[in-house]
Amino acid sequence: MPPGPPTVRGKGGRRGRLRTAVIAAITVVALGIVVWGVSTRSSQTKAAEANAERVLFSAACPPVLALGQQDECVKEAQRLLRQRGADIGVDGIFGPETRLRVTAFQVFAGLTPNGVVADPTKKALYESKARLDTWSPEKVRGRIHEVFAEAPADAVAIADCQSFLDPLYILPNTDGTRNWGLFQISDLRLQELGGTPSEALDPEWNIQAAKKLWSRDRDFHHWQCARALPQASPSQS
Template structure:
């Protein structure tokens, strides 16, 4: 095989795929519909598949990756070009006009014992149901046009040049078609040749539930957490769907324009992989600074209220027992949002949330809208005053 270096490289690639998959020639023949003898010839390098579709079918059954399919196509093209107009022994017999048929061997007696044949022998008979289809059978190659001789007429020379041009155009068209086939294969077409590409993203795999939700603990939750972190969310990646993950999923849904139900179903999965939504937001330092600038009359109390409500997290979301939610830095409720003509999306904007809280404060110039935290402030005030009184 020294003179067929590219053919041998192509054959060794096929052998590697077959051996890695653990398929015998007989098993591979049953799965691909290609005869066992042809498979053997392709894998030992005595023959090259007549078109890339045959090689692609073999590789796909053997579990080749898209990258391996692209490399296989490259090797097949080189091997096919190296083989050139030379035909294999089988093809030579088909091309030889009037060549006598090989003598048919005498039929064996059905009851006579047969010596076991190696399943990988090229002379072994094809098993039932594995005969090559017309699409996969090796077709005889057309003989290349012979160069013009000095005795040819000008008309014959023109016909020869035209024939060569037609051959070149046909070859270029074949290469383009094969490139398109390889490109489509690299997009992840399924081994069965289905029209739809297989979605290999983890959240869409069979290993993940259709809906990833609160209380779940597995790699699917971990994948969702990783995707949220990549979009700028401050979130632990531990594979447990707890309150923190619930808040981040809900915030992502609001920002992505998805119904904020707090569960990771198909729309949220798709957005996590494909949307450009970012969960980056203000730092606690910037939040404190801006609150002090807006609440000039009570800057310290306003910062304390926001810290009590949301830990200065602009994307903090808290569900209530009645099904409503509180949103953002000052945990503005759904009821207050409607009064202020706001939306959850606006409430997660820290600037809007601070300004909305100031509007609520201006009504009575106190923090009565946050009774829990305002009571904490009042109870802390005497303690602070007592601690500052000299003994």
């Protein structure tokens, strides 16, 4: 039997296969877009639901909580700060104490330490693992006595005058700079010592830094605190 005529693969076959491949690719891309859209909407929905349960993000609270405000929104911020170890009253009044704790929390949470509670700080108050636990005045006093063995009483008096023996004490200056921690190490001194605000709020680091400053000439002239040491010459710490 003679062989049949050869099969001819024409342009129609190639076009059909190409069309099928294109349709398949378009389908995959379309499915990917649909899945991405569903996932994005799901994430947005979850975020919205989470914020709906967070008082600070509710319509009842202003975009920014700041000094002088008095309401339930401030009380919520204070409650969250207490949950993170802050020694703070929950009275709904945004006073100097609340601003101090907010600023310290911002330092430990890696935020700009501006002392007000806007969205980044609100979010961190609910989600960050930053803690504000620190030493008691008794522990501070004992450690200063150990480090400043040559002048323990004077050193404690200086720290008490500077920060009330509060390791998280932060004092803003009129020029926008700040003094940090137990011995109120200024931004200038902090830069000189190669430290950071977070380190300056660590009581051990702060005490050791103060001892280093004191050891240069073995007096407390770096600190302005006439109430503690009337004989000390005034100067910025």
